[in-house]
Amino acid sequence: MSSVTLNQIGKSYGALEVVSGINLEIADKEFVVLVGPSGCGKTTLLRMIAGLETITVGDLLIDGERVNRVRPDERGLAMVFQSYALYPHMTVADNMSFALRLAGVDKSERDRKVNEAAKILQLDHLLQRRPAQLSGGQRQRVAIGRAIVRDPKVFLFDEPLSNLDAALRIQMRIELARLHKQLSATMIYVTHDQVEAMTMADRIVVVNKGGIEQVGTPMEIYQNPDTVFVAGFIGSPKMNLFEATATTVDGRTFAHLNSGQKISVPMQLKPGTQITLGVRPEALTADSSGPLAGEITVIEHLGGETLTYVDIGNGKLATIKSGEASLGQVGDTIRVSFAADRLHVFGPDGRAIRIQPRH
Numbered sequence: 165m166s167s168v169t170l171n172q173i174g175k176s177y178g179a180l181e182v183v184s185g186i187n188l189e190i191a192d193k194e195f196v197v198l199v200g201p202s203g204c205g206k207t208t209l210l211r212m213i214a215g216l217e218t219i220t221v222g223d224l225l226i227d228g229e230r231v232n233r234v235r236p237d238e239r240g241l242a243m244v245f246q247s248y249a250l251y252p253h254m255t256v257a258d259n260m261s262f263a264l265r266l267a268g269v270d271k272s273e274r275d276r277k278v279n280e281a282a283k284i285l286q287l288d289h290l291l292q293r294r295p296a297q298l299s300g301g302q303r304q305r306v307a308i309g310r311a312i313v314r315d316p317k318v319f320l321f322d323e324p325l326s327n328l329d330a331a332l333r334i335q336m337r338i339e340l341a342r343l344h345k346q347l348s349a350t351m352i353y354v355t356h357d358q359v360e361a362m363t364m365a366d367r368i369v370v371v372n373k374g375g376i377e378q379v380g381t382p383m384e385i386y387q388n389p390d391t392v393f394v395a396g397f398i399g400s401p402k403m404n405l406f407e408a409t410a411t412t413v414d415g416r417t418f419a420h421l422n423s424g425q426k427i428s429v430p431m432q433l434k435p436g437t438q439i440t441l442g443v444r445p446e447a448l449t450a451d452s453s454g455p456l457a458g459e460i461t462v463i464e465h466l467g468g469e470t471l472t473y474v475d476i477g478n479g480k481l482a483t484i485k486s487g488e489a490s491l492g493q494v495g496d497t498i499r500v501s502f503a504a505d506r507l508h509v510f511g512p513d514g515r516a517i518r519i520q521p522r523h
């Protein structure tokens with residue numbers, strides 16, 4: 165297995181720059197997930213690594229060797245697509261062994277590899293079927309099997325679970341995480357689904373507008389988002405984000421929310437600074453002495469947890485995530501608080517202003 169290094173990678177179509185300045189070190193055996201909204205450039209990045217797109221600027225290294233001009237089939241990578249891309253007229257076994265046959269691998273070795281991959285993916289009993297006789301999840305497993313038999317240095321996945329229903333996606337997520345451990349493989353996985361990123365990645369790379377917003381472990385990114393974009397993108401339900409203006413009263417800093425409420429913030433800010441406050445829904449609690457107040461507009465009971473939406477002014481809703489019990493009824497006014505260390509503050513440039521301890 166192998167490492168992958170991206171140095172100042174960029175991609176332009178004519179005058180249109182769609183990816184720029186990408187620097188990333190992916191370690192051997194790492195599972196890295198590139199996540200970002202539609203059109204942010206993540207697929208383009210993956211396709212440049214695969215060799216399916218040319219790299220406009222920068223260097224791509226696999227195991228320390230520059231491979232910008234190496235043909236896709238000579239890079240030692242295997243890519244799994246959202247659309248499976250199976251040959252409909254071939255059996256599962258033939259689909260899986262096709263690339264090996266092209267590469268001139270002899271039949272006994274091909275059979276050994278296909279059987280081994282089929283066992284890992286629990287496809288042994290389906291080897292003689294054709295794709296049309298398989299479920300979506302089974303087809304995706306065949307596509308993964310086709311990658312496994314090639315013993316690639318690096319696996320590349322392009323939204324492989326997008327065509328599956330919700331239950332199957334969860335199951336395949338678990339299977340892919342297990343597969344990663346079992347194969348000890350380097351994997352680069354593209355998705356727009358932040359839950360997939362959070363649950364599978366060793367490290368998440370958040371991509372936005374053709375650049376990297378933040379790289380970190382799922383919990384680093386969840387707990388310390390560097391930007392408003394990352395704060396809003398990672399986490400479900402979304403982090404509460406409130407636009408505000410900083411003011412100072414008796415040397416203490418307050419945020420005047422655009423929704424009309426006032427919150428103390430544990431840092432020095434120049435009065436008039438436009439900021440965004442962020443608090444995760446699970447960090448908000450009902451508290452009669454809390455600084456925020458509003459009317460409950462919607463309550464969603466999800467079983468083990470409850471989402472309560474509170475209008476804190478001008479129609480701005482705060483989402484509170486709590487346990488099974490309701491915090492009140494629709495129409496009730498409640499007060500809400502949060503621990504100071506659960507507050508995120510972002511400056512006018514959208515970047516996090518870290519909370520310094522007060523003296």
Ligand SMILES: Nc1ncnc2c1ncn2[C@@H]1O[C@H](COP(=O)(O)OP(=O)(O)OP(=O)(O)O)[C@@H](O)[C@H]1O
Nearest residue numbers: 177180182200201202203204205206207208209356
């Ligand atoms: N051949 C092309 N010519 C011009 N622009 C392109 C071309 N291919 C992609 N783009 C543009 O590059 C940008 C990045 O596309 P890309 O497919 O990488 O995004 P993505 O993050 O993978 O999105 P999605 O999740 O929707 O697939 C988009 O704005 C897209 O319109």
